[in-house]
Amino acid sequence: xxxxxxxxxxxxxxxxxxxxxxxxxxxxxxxxxxxxxxxxxxxxxxxxxxxxxxxxxxxxxxxxxxxxxxxxxxxxxxxxxxxxxxxxxxxxxxxxxxxxxxxxxxxxxxxxxxxxxxxxxxxxxxxxxxxxxxxxxxxxxxxxxxxxxxxxxxxxxxxxxxxxxxxxxxxxxxxxxxxxxxxxxxxxxxxxxxxxxxxxxxxxxxxxxxxxxxxxxxxxxxxxxxxxxxxxxxxxxxxxxxxxxxxxxxxxxxxxxxxxxxxxxxxxxxxxxxxxxxxxxxxxxxxxxxxxxxxxxx
Amino acid sequence: xxxxxxxxxxxxxxxxxxxxxxxxxxxxxxxxxxxxxxxxxxxxxxxxxxxxxxxxxxxxx
Numbered sequence: 001x002x003x004x005x006x007x008x009x010x011x012x013x014x015x016x017x018x019x020x021x022x023x024x025x026x027x028x029x030x031x032x033x034x035x036x037x038x039x040x041x042x043x044x045x046x047x048x049x050x051x052x053x054x055x056x057x058x059x060x061x062x063x064x065x066x067x068x069x070x071x072x073x074x075x076x077x078x079x080x081x082x083x084x085x086x087x088x089x090x091x092x093x094x095x096x097x098x099x100x101x102x103x104x105x106x107x108x109x110x111x112x113x114x115x116x117x118x119x120x121x122x123x124x125x126x127x128x129x130x131x132x133x134x135x136x137x138x139x140x141x142x143x144x145x146x147x148x149x150x151x152x153x154x155x156x157x158x159x160x161x162x163x164x165x166x167x168x169x170x171x172x173x174x175x176x177x178x179x180x181x182x183x184x185x186x187x188x189x190x191x192x193x194x195x196x197x198x199x200x201x202x203x204x205x206x207x208x209x210x211x212x213x214x215x216x217x218x219x220x221x222x223x224x225x226x227x228x229x230x231x232x233x234x235x236x237x238x239x240x241x242x243x244x245x246x247x248x249x250x251x252x253x254x255x256x257x258x259x260x261x262x263x264x265x266x267x268x269x270x271x272x273x274x275x276x277x278x279x280x281x282x283x284x285x286x287x288x289x290x291x292x293x294x295x296x297x298x
Numbered sequence: 299x300x301x302x303x304x305x306x307x308x309x310x311x312x313x314x315x316x317x318x319x320x321x322x323x324x325x326x327x328x329x330x331x332x333x334x335x336x337x338x339x340x341x342x343x344x345x346x347x348x349x350x351x352x353x354x355x356x357x358x359x
Contacts, residue, residue: 184345186335186339
């Protein structure tokens, strides 16, 4: 026991709790199987340890100890690889795959959350050492809110207006509103689709959103999330029954065609609205110089 | 080379419109054609697309 024991202990505990909090909200993106959780709690514990030890090390003028953090960085990059590989392997067996963009988003989240843990532990240990345990506690609470802020990305309902439309056939062509989805030949399949299919039109609220929802990865994420939440009328031998999203080239709206097992319009709208906007799909064409200098409209 | 899409077979009631390429199934009636297409769809794991009232193609996506 020395003067650093309690501050380090405090930092490690706060950091590990922070990781546990961040794991909790992950369930929709990633199934809550126990072993997966253990891996991330253990890594969170290591991250918390690294974060809290860094401060006393510097206070003891052991500046080289900071190089430990670089080892941590490469370690957590490995976490990202691990998550990416696992999810990509599993994706082949999903009825409606997540898609690469969604997987990459999840993997990045897992890596960055470990850095947030290091940050939390570092700040709380520092506060404990410089001032006292109460200030450290306040710092921990502040960190909690910062983490919450980082965790909550925007959702689709902030970007688009969602409208329900019945699916319809024009000959063999399947349409949602005026957006062509696909060609279904067999009359029996057409009946299935009329019975089980639902259509939604997502209209972008501004110019930037057009490119975001046009992203194929974002579209796949929408299909995946809604198929998870509402079930999907599909099996491996029925390739014709596939949820799809197509785009109206004229105005950037997208037509979402889904085959839910639970045909509840309000619920479907809620799920669509809650789909996360993938970091990698966000585009800001309005920020480009050409658009700023030009007419400035849109 | 991985082909992204391929026509696996053609089902038709009009013999004059087709020749060669993919396996062709010639049917006498529309009902027979629907039936054959439904079976082939399940067997080949492809989607039946209608090109016209008398011709389906099974496409692997």
